[in-house]
Amino acid sequence: xxxxxxxxxxxxxxxxxxxxxxxxxxxxxxxxxxxxxxxxxxxxxxxxxxxxxxxxxxxxxxxxxxxxxxxxxxxxxxxxxxxxxxxxxxxxxxxxxxxxxxxxxxxxxxxxxxxxxxxxxxxxxxxxxxxxxxxxxxxxxxxxxxxxxxxxxxxxxxxxxxxxxxxxxxxxx
Amino acid sequence: xxxxxxxxxxxxxxxxxxxxxxxxxxxxxxxxxxxxxxxxxxxxxxxxxxxxxxxxxxxxxxxxxxxxxxxxxxxxxxxxxxxxxxxxxxxxxxxxxxxxxxxxxxxxxxxxxxxxxxxxxxxxxxxxxxxxxxxxxxxxxxxxxxxxxxxxxxxxxxxxxxxxxxxxxxxxx
DNA sequence: TATTGTTATACTCTATAACTATA
DNA sequence: TATAGTTATAGAGTATAACAATA
Numbered sequence: 001x002x003x004x005x006x007x008x009x010x011x012x013x014x015x016x017x018x019x020x021x022x023x024x025x026x027x028x029x030x031x032x033x034x035x036x037x038x039x040x041x042x043x044x045x046x047x048x049x050x051x052x053x054x055x056x057x058x059x060x061x062x063x064x065x066x067x068x069x070x071x072x073x074x075x076x077x078x079x080x081x082x083x084x085x086x087x088x089x090x091x092x093x094x095x096x097x098x099x100x101x102x103x104x105x106x107x108x109x110x111x112x113x114x115x116x117x118x119x120x121x122x123x124x125x126x127x128x129x130x131x132x133x134x135x136x137x138x139x140x141x142x143x144x145x146x147x148x149x150x151x152x153x154x155x156x157x158x159x160x161x162x163x164x165x166x167x168x169x170x171x172x173x
Numbered sequence: 174x175x176x177x178x179x180x181x182x183x184x185x186x187x188x189x190x191x192x193x194x195x196x197x198x199x200x201x202x203x204x205x206x207x208x209x210x211x212x213x214x215x216x217x218x219x220x221x222x223x224x225x226x227x228x229x230x231x232x233x234x235x236x237x238x239x240x241x242x243x244x245x246x247x248x249x250x251x252x253x254x255x256x257x258x259x260x261x262x263x264x265x266x267x268x269x270x271x272x273x274x275x276x277x278x279x280x281x282x283x284x285x286x287x288x289x290x291x292x293x294x295x296x297x298x299x300x301x302x303x304x305x306x307x308x309x310x311x312x313x314x315x316x317x318x319x320x321x322x323x324x325x326x327x328x329x330x331x332x333x334x335x336x337x338x339x340x341x342x343x344x345x346x
Numbered sequence: 347t348a349t350t351g352t353t354a355t356a357c358t359c360t361a362t363a364a365c366t367a368t369a
Numbered sequence: 370t371a372t373a374g375t376t377a378t379a380g381a382g383t384a385t386a387a388c389a390a391t392a
Contacts, residue, residue, distance in 0.1 A: 031263075032248065032251075032252045032255060032259060032260070032263045033251050033252055034248070034251070034263075035247060035248070035250075035251035036247055036251070036312070037244055037247050037248060037251075038340060039336060040243075040244070040247075040315070040320075041225055041319070041320060041323055041335075041336065042222070042225045042226055042229050042240045042319075043240070043244055044336055044339040044340050044343055045218070045221060045222045045225055045339055046222055046226075046240070047265070047339075047343035048218060048339040048340075048342040048343045048346070049215070049218045049219055049222045050265075050343075051342055051343055051346040052214055052215050052218055052342065052346060053215055053219075055346055056215050067215045067216070067219070068382095070213075071210055071213070071216055074208060074209055074210050074213075075205065075207070075208070075210060077208075078205075078206050078207070078208035078209070078210075079205045079206055082205060083350075083351090084350075084351065085349085085350065085351080086205060087205070090204075090205045090207075092220070092223075093383090094383070094384070094385090095350080095351070095352085096351090096352070096353080096354090096383095096384085096385085096386095097382075097383065097384085098351090099351070099352060099353085113351095119349090119350080119391080119392070120350095120390080120391060120392085121349065121350040121351070121390065121391045121392070122349095122350060122351085122391095123350080123351070139209070142213070146214070146215075147213075147214060149346065150214055150342075150346075153341060153342065153345060153346065154338055154341065158334075158338060161331075161334070161338075162214075162335070162338050162339075163212060163214065163217055165327055165331060165334075165335050166217040166218055166220075166221040166335075167211060167217050167221075168326060168327065169221040169224055169225065169323075169326065170217055170220035170221045170223075170224055172326060173221070173224040173225060173228055173322065173323075173326065241359095256373075256374090257373075257374065258372085258373060258374080266360095267360070267361065267362090268373080268374070268375085269360095269361080269362080269363095269374090269375070269376080269377090270359075270360065270361080271374090272374070272375060272376085286374095289373095292368080292369070292372090292373080293367080293368060293369085293373095294367065294368045294369070294372065294373040294374070295368095295372090295373060295374085296373075296374070
């Protein structure tokens with residue numbers, strides 16, 4: 001057990017916070033006031049990101065793909081013929097840390113490293129047939145279970161607006 | 174050096190990605206296509222969150238406060254008389270992990286643990302005078318340097334809308 | 347001399363089990 | 370028996386230095 005671990009986290013659900021006390025007849029502590037915290041960009045952003053990743057993992061449980069692994073498969077599919085350094089740096093992954101990640105995907109026969117003939121230092125990355133099939137299934141799951149959830153919650157217009165604003169922050173903040 | 178480490182990260186800036194190649198006159202590899210990735214909620218959310226935290230750390234460099242530490246001080250100020258478990262769980266921090274965090278804040282004389290007289294197992298958390306002063310300065314820095322940046326980028330209406338949508342995701346996704 | 351992939355390593359976050367002192 | 374704070378520990382994620390093969 002090293003590749004799995006699925007989505008069975010417990011963590012600390014802030015929603016459940018300050019509960020977990022037996023209802024004795026005592027002074028009874030109320031839920032805490034978040035105050036200015038609920039208006040702090042970083043706080044709400046981090047909280048939302050954790051929720052979204054949790055949901056992603058649940059949706060992808062059958063395929064055992066993390067958000068990071070999914071992003072690698074997507075990028076390799078969209079950019080055939082690129083090497084490890086290019087894929088990793090585009091995703092903000094440091095090359096040393098990308099090695100174990102690729103070892104994992106390659107051991108599951110989802111992608112392969114191919115020694116470049118032009119530059120024998122480079123490993124060109126490609127999806128295997130299984131990798132393409134898994135990615136196709138993953139895309140459907142993400143679209144129907146994960147991203148659809150966002151539409152339900154915000155509506156299509158707001159969803160688009162949200163993605164746009166987050167992209168702007170990611171690129172220009 | 175254990176408390177500091179400031180904000181001097183290098184990481185992998187995706188903006189700089191796929192550059193770092195000398196301009197020889199060769200076929201020249203172009204920037205990669207993000208494709209569907211730029212529409213993936215989790216991807217753009219994570220990217221935005223990292224940028225926002227980086228900016229937060231830069232803005233708070235003079236006070237040496239991380240986003241997590243800032244959230245603790247805010248919550249303790251807003252909810253005097255609460256114990257470690259209550260503050261930690263509200264922030265989604267596990268009690269064991271909260272110990273070192275409080276040790277740090279207490280060693281810097283920003284907050285203090287007070288043994289409760291009602292229940293001698295509990296540590297009531299309070300801000301010290303220095304803690305209150307530092308938090309006041311922190312709030313000003315966040316408002317004028319950090320959150321103001323968001324207003325410049327999106328405008329007040331969009332800023333409000335963004336926070337609202339993120340809160341909804343954090344609470345209901 | 348510089349770059350690609352890699353190893354080794356370290357530091358932060360997060361997570362769980364179990365101890366202690368109190369209740 | 371249960372809870373608050375704590376310790377120890379383990380696992381992810383992320384960071385840097387340095388090495389071998391290749392350019």
